[in-house]
Amino acid sequence: MNLVNPSQNQRSKRLPELLVPALLGALILVYFAIPFAAFLARTGTTNVIAGLSTPESQIAIRNSLLTAPVSTAIATVFGVPLAYVLARRSFVGKRFVEALVILPLIVPPVVGGAMLLTAVGRFTPIGAAAAAVGISLTDSLIGVILAQTFVAAPFVIITARAGFGAVEERLEQASRSLGYGPLSTFWNVSLPLARGSIVAGIILTFARAIGEFGATMMVAYNPRTMPTRIWVDFIAGGIDSIAPLALALLGITLAVLAIVQRFGRVPTVIDQ
Incomplete structure (x- = not known):
């Protein structure tokens, strides 16, 4: 047998x-x-605490921890509603909008920074108007936020769109049939059901923003963030000099990975 x-x-x-x-x-x-x-x-024997305690490192850490959450919040507030529209509606020009969302992901960050400079640089109409009221859009924390948002926002849009796409429309229709309006249905039905993908997108957006270098270097080389500080230290002292900040960024990345895995699979552009 x-x-x-x-x-x-x-x-x-x-x-x-x-x-x-x-x-x-x-x-x-x-x-x-x-x-x-x-x-x-x-870097196993590097004195990480001493390296992170220098004034230059402290300023870079502070700037990154100030700007990355703001960039993430901006991307979330404006990106999640766009993701919902893309998931639920067909309209003229939708393909163009989808391409525009993906474009910052495939354009080299340095090129993206150059594009931002042509839009908000000091001698552009937007940059000049901002400077006239005392706001600098380049070489400032605002410039860092503009660069981070440009390169990082697509992550939350793409993942949130996949999350909304996985929500059955009949549940939203049932909510509407009970007398709830579109905003109430979005807030009480669509958003909670897509929450896992949205949170994963927010976390990835934060990770991308805090690690952004290319566009930030072009738009706001000063004030230093952690990535730009790492570059300056590398030019001055080589690999060993960047170990403390690099390990700090690596630690953030590993924390992000753990949180994303906690919320499940992260949708990709191919899933759309």
């Missing part, structure tokens, strides 16, 4: 089929892991 479980037979047959993909996948995983291991091994 054959006592082998049929499911075990199926699994054993699939093992040879998965061998080559597994080996190829293992190679890319090793490639991902080696730089982390090498960097941590090199």
Whole structure:
């Protein structure tokens, strides 16, 4: 009598089929892991506390922790409603709007920063008007926020759109049939049901904003944020000099990864 479980037979047959993909996948995983291991091994004896206690590091940390939450809040307040519209409505020009949302993700950050300078730089109409009332849109914390928002906002829009798309429209229709208006339905039905994706998008937006370098360097090289401070320290002293701030950013990244995994799978552009 054959006592082998049929499911075990199926699994054993699939093992040879998965061998080559597994080996190829293992190679890319090793490639991902080696730089982390090498960097941590090199910086293992670095005095991180002393490095983070310098005035320059303290200012950079403060600036990043001030600007990244503001950028994330702006992206969320304006991006989540846009995500809902994209998930629920068809309209003329929708493809263009979708492309515009994705564009900051695929444009090199330095190019994005140059584009921002042509829009809000000191000698542009917008920049000049702001300067006339005492507001500098470049080389200021406002400039940092503009750069961070430009490159990071697509994350919350894309993930929130996927979350709203997964909500069954009949639930919203039921709410409307009970006499609730569109805003009440959005707030009490759509938003809670898409909450996991929205929170994941907000967290990813914050991580992208606090780690933004290219666009920030172009729009607001001063005041320093953590990434721009890392660049200045690297030019002056090499890898060892950037270890404290780099480890701090790595710690934030790992915390973000843990939180995102807590809220489940993060939708991607391909899911749209």
